[in-house]
Amino acid sequence: MKRFKEKLVEFMSGRYGMDQLYYAMLLLALGIMMVNMKVDNLILMILSDGIILLMILRSFSRNISKRARENGKFLKIWNPVKRNVRIFIRRIKEIRVYRYRKCPNCKKTLQLPIKRGKNTVKCPKCQEKFNVRVIL
Template sequence: MESLKNKLIKFMSGRYGMDQLYYALLFLALGLMVINIKVNTPILMVLSDGLFVLIIFRSFSRNISKRSNENDLFLKIWNPIKKESRIFWRRITEIKVHRYRKCPKCKKTLKLPIKRGKHRVNCPECHENFEVRVII
């Protein structure tokens, strides 16, 4: 078993391996496969198989700089989506105790305790004072 492990390490040296784009493509391909179980169309089968081929190609690629640039481009798109979705779900789970408002100057989202009515808020990022109105 140790010999097989050493052979695998030797084979993968100098190859790109797995990154965040790898996992995103993997989950997308698996999701398409699950949908294809219900729908059973050849288009989804070809798309999921094509994604698996792309995943294998990327992980065994020796062009590390190009694969790294692809992952960086993916992360530039994915990280803002991930951040906004986390804020959205946090807003839903904390709706009874906090309200979220954006600063009109720097656009930073502020987490405020519920104080019904109008009151002034100081943004910790840009130190702008602005009025917030909480109805519910």
């Protein structure tokens, strides 16, 4: 087993390996496979197999700079989506405690405690006062 491990390390030296794009493609391929189990479509099977083949080719690639650029482009798209999803989930978890409103002047999102009815709020960033109405 030790000899096999050494051979594997020797084979993978100088190769790109796995990154965030690899894991995203893996999840996408698994999702397509799950859907394909229900609908049994040849196109979905070919698509998932193609994604898996592309994952393997990327991880064994010796062109590290090109793979890093691909991952960087993916992260430029993925990170804002991930941040917005986390904010949305946090807002749902805190819906009983806080309300979120944007300042009409500077557009900063403010976290406000629940005070039902009409309230006057002062933005901490631009010092603008504005009215907020909380119904629920």
